Amino acid sequence: MISFGASEEQELIRNTLREFAAQVLRPAARAADEASELPAGFLDQSWELGLTATQLPAAVGGGGEARSPGTNALVLEELAHGDAALALAAAAPSAFAFAIADHGTTEQQGRLLPRYCGSKFATGTIAWVEPSPVFDPLALTTVAEAKGDKFVLSGKKRFVVMGDRADELLVIARNASAATGGFAALDAFVVPRGAPGVTIGEREKLLGLRALPAVSLTLDKVEVPAANRLGGERGIDARRLLACSRAASGALLTGLARAVLEFAIPYAKDRHAFGEAIAQKQAIAFNLAEMRIETDAMRWLVWKAASFLEHDRDATREAYQALSYTAERAMKISDDGVQVLGGHGFIREHPVEMWYRHARTLSVLDTVAAL
Amino acid sequence: MISFGASEEQELIRNTLREFAAQVLRPAARAADEASELPAGFLDQSWELGLTATQLPAAVGGGGEARSPGTNALVLEELAHGDAALALAAAAPSAFAFAIADHGTTEQQGRLLPRYCGSKFATGTIAWVEPSPVFDPLALTTVAEAKGDKFVLSGKKRFVVMGDRADELLVIARNASAATGGFAALDAFVVPRGAPGVTIGEREKLLGLRALPAVSLTLDKVEVPAANRLGGERGIDARRLLACSRAASGALLTGLARAVLEFAIPYAKDRHAFGEAIAQKQAIAFNLAEMRIETDAMRWLVWKAASFLEHDRDATREAYQALSYTAERAMKISDDGVQVLGGHGFIREHPVEMWYRHARTLSVLDTVAAL
């Protein structure tokens, strides 16, 4: 049944997050970006929202609520409306934990998930992106070779979000023994950050999302027990894992675009030129209308992908559409946002130039979040 | 030396063509489109302009003026400003004759070109396009096999402009003996329309350019003497041939776009809504400004390709850019032209809906003209 209606509970969560974004993320965003550091205490603060634990099974100490990509789409949009860099940091534990919950065996869930139901902040991370100008998430150079009851991982990863502090890395690799390529060849392995052969590289310096810690990573013949192959014999549903990340990026990009629009409207009404508010010029007004049209369209595409995931349907197509569409539109909207502010859009007194950098950065890192 | 200055002689030609377009093509365009027929006497009338003969060598009876793609760019823009369908019909003889002049041996020129220097209208045509949803001018299915001192041609062609009356067809085919693919494999053969195995198919029914006669064509083991292989042993410079056609289409699309702009300006100044001329609304005014910006950009890209061709430089890149850019922009400009007129843009009382069809049709037929 086609329905655009969030449940009462979802409305509640959305309002909580909207407030949290407005009061915690937005005020701290600029300083965090300039300092290239997360605000002190931010991770603990966001941990208290219980975003991760709530949707983890009661069996591992979680809230036992159903995994809801739909709810998470609302959550990520609101967080990114505050700030996309801080949103990604806050969402990092979920990215890892939900992947374990979706694809892990009961044993793996029991072993790995309890930490994410505790009162203390904990995070793992997903290492998928590789250093190539033609990076494609389905064509990985990081390989996993079976060796007895172990797997040996070798390769390089980039932009591993929170990799500087994550205790566990979920490394996406190509299974050397896979007959075909594409999704079927993808496997995921839980690698302790301390494992021999793992080198955490230096902090990535990015165009945008500067507050977000991300590192490069080298895997040199890293041996992991077969038990750490996510999903065991069965392996993972790589289509779902990728769809979850893409839809998540889409939700973040939607929140970012909405932030631009909602900042631009009062600015354009307040700013005067040639005898009237610039919002009274059709060129500006229609531009704002365009932003409004597109943020709606962006959200519905994300929701559709989320709904498919919630129904355990293959969402490869829907999630790809959600990401490619939101990426293109968020870029345009943040770009137009700078233009609406003119010279003031180019200086760092206003957040718009930061959102412009965030949009471009976020939209090419399509496998760093999950919902 | 970078120069945007047309020579005095070129200015003269441009003004002549502008007048011819305004007084002959434009007034006849609508009726010709509705009737799917060229206006009676049009070909003879345009023949008198001497567009083809002037640039053919004196040795074959031509005017002996230097081949000037630059001049032809001006000519085609003006003709298409009148009407793109009639422009293509008027330019058809040049498309064939200039190809012979550029690529033919002295013998071939002496044999084929005199007809194009006479006082009576004569035309051949180039048969390049093939019936495939993934047609690519470099990947042809029409093949030419050497057989003794003959070549045997087999394949199907579509959208052969003026093919219903052309006495000679210049058939572009893949040379079966060519080692590599791409440009190197392309050959051109002069085929008399009456040759055994040649079947001229029925008249093509098109979205736009309805006045322009175009037919499909079947070649069933058509034998032509080796002497009819354009360029003889050497063959043709396929890069130049394709570049000439693409630049020509670019020039036509530029003229078409300019027609839309110049029609929309007075209309928008005359048409009133909500108390002022619609041209006084920024949304409309900026749209017209955009059209003006783009028609300039389109023209310069075409001129650059033409200039490279005039200097016998490889213009593959420049011509590709000219065509792809002008195709995209002409589509947008004619589309926006319809929008400026609103409901009146949708009815056949105004030429704009016809230009919208012309633009879409012309821009996918990228090998039917030449300059």
Next chain:
Amino acid sequence: MIDFTFSDRDQKILDYVRSESLAARKYARHYDENEHEFAPDELPEAANFPGVFAVMRKPGPEDSGPMVMGMLIAAGQTWGDYSVRVRRGRGAGLGNAALGASGTAEQKAKWGPLLLAMAITEPGCGSDPSLVQTSARLDEATNEWVVNGEKIFVTTGCRADGAVVWATLDKSAGRAGIKSFFIPKTAPGFIVAHKEKKLGIRADDTAAYVFKDCRIPRDHLLGGKEEIPRGGDSGGFRDVMKTFNMTRPATAAFGLGMSQAALDFTREQLEAAGVDLAYGAGVHGKSAAADRFQRLEALQEAAMLTVLNAAWLSQNGKPNNLEASISKAKGGGAVREITQGCIDLLGPLGVSREHLIEKWFRDVRITDIYEGTGQIQRLIIARTILDYGRGELK
């Protein structure tokens, strides 16, 4: 709960509509090439199609609601053809919607069964109602309205039994003076001037009307309110806006049905030619054709979802004026880009009249023009989000 999946009843209905539309599509080219003819109210195939609601069980709580399904069905029908239907529904004219929105109970009962066109636009006025020249003068002696003026772009204007016509009681009063009247074709002085010759939807019946001292009974004023309100809009104008609130998403859906047809045809052709259109890989795992095609598919999806959102809102009794304009603006632009892009991918074959895609390219172009152009929609959207009145944003 947020849900974008179909119940199997939803799916069965949409499948049924497609099969019906496919049958109608066989006649699309004929009525495009012979625009003076009208498609019959029933095609020979009608016998095989009892109608969707005849074959479907009643909707349950797990099924999509009527307005949402209405949009999907509308798109499913134009997917076959904009004008030709296996069985043409009666009383489906825009005028009927206007009657429903602003007629009295008695008027609805009396004229509801008729097919009513909606006559708003005039040669001199596009989307600006304050320029309406058609006048209605009350003849106290005979108790009749005397209507004079010209209307153009009247959808289903030739086949309709009558029309809901915008006329002004007092030009000096601007919008406020505008009222809607029901005028039957039988009224003296009602002249159907001609059928418009158009770029697309040629089989469709778009007429131009002339009213020459056309006389109708006094009770033919919709809603019956004859006084001109001081300041602000007249009931007539507001009522038409109400109508638009229902018709804007619908017109977008009509267009999106055709752009979907273009996408389906293009996919078919490209896949047959061996182009891999599978999703999953990023840009570097794709051909140019797949990349371009998938962008168009995403655009189609995005536009359709804005339509469903507008419908879902009114289905749930929520205000949807903003969302109706969003869907119309988005749909109107999307169908242009999609049909243009599909032809670009198909190359020469795309512009040949041996296939229907060139027709869809022509037919969809009306979407961004009628029922308020994309510019008008953006004005409405901008005024809403900026909280501006007509005076502040012109």
Next chain:
Amino acid sequence: MIDFTFSDRDQKILDYVRSESLAARKYARHYDENEHEFAPDELPEAANFPGVFAVMRKPGPEDSGPMVMGMLIAAGQTWGDYSVRVRRGRGAGLGNAALGASGTAEQKAKWGPLLLAMAITEPGCGSDPSLVQTSARLDEATNEWVVNGEKIFVTTGCRADGAVVWATLDKSAGRAGIKSFFIPKTAPGFIVAHKEKKLGIRADDTAAYVFKDCRIPRDHLLGGKEEIPRGGDSGGFRDVMKTFNMTRPATAAFGLGMSQAALDFTREQLEAAGVDLAYGAGVHGKSAAADRFQRLEALQEAAMLTVLNAAWLSQNGKPNNLEASISKAKGGGAVREITQGCIDLLGPLGVSREHLIEKWFRDVRITDIYEGTGQIQRLIIARTILDYGRGELK
């Protein structure tokens, strides 16, 4: 005669400029990351680069003219970096252009050798000169102008020896009251408030000025005309427009030099990774990456040609006000799309500060903003082609 090929002198010059720019590029990242520093007037590499005109023969009739070459050289320099030069030319400020356009012979001789910034924008006014609040009052007693007000976005404002400043003699007179004054940094009450913190061109020197009862001699009014013309614009305003006529294509060229750098880097990376970027084939012979990249290259080419056209016209003494705005509008939009698109193609590597492309993405963004935004340019273009005055198209 229409010609788009370079003479070998043209080519040699452009090659030389590129090699010089490449040397400067080594320092680009440092001054971007350390925005409080200024790049030196001469880099250590300066010794290896005697300057282009030192090594070139005089131009002949077969060579491109000075204005056209000026644009190509400007783009060639920003191709290295927007702010860092092997040898910074003096007197290259926008204020010098203004002085050249509207100063008296004596004023030009006296102040020409200085580096002059141009101070127009104020916190309260973007591109609307009639909102200028900075005032100049004549003190008859001392025969001095007393200037008060604030200016922002002053390019080269920190390093300049002085600035050409817009101030009004009479706010009630609107544009007509605006005059340009030369104010040396040494003038009492001239305060350089701070260097702006920006998205891009961070190494560049963009200052905010405050004038507090700042006193300058009476002869510092550029052009010397003190009276306020009745109706119409003041000389000051017209002169600045003259200046813009020269600077609009130049600013577009600055941006296009950087977008060209982004394209060159992207091609390098993609080709190294085995992507075939050869021209020739149609869409169905290409990968998605090649298709997208080639569209961006065509856009770059198109924009650069509008710049060269504007330059060529003024080089030949032809009016180029329309074409100057076309080049600025086209260039300003193109560089945004091109740098965004290149990063899209490079993916994650494109947003890493280990490469300069993310910097070019930030740096080019100013192009569509300063020297008149894209919107202002479109207003100028629309008014010109519609033959409208300021009152008819606002």
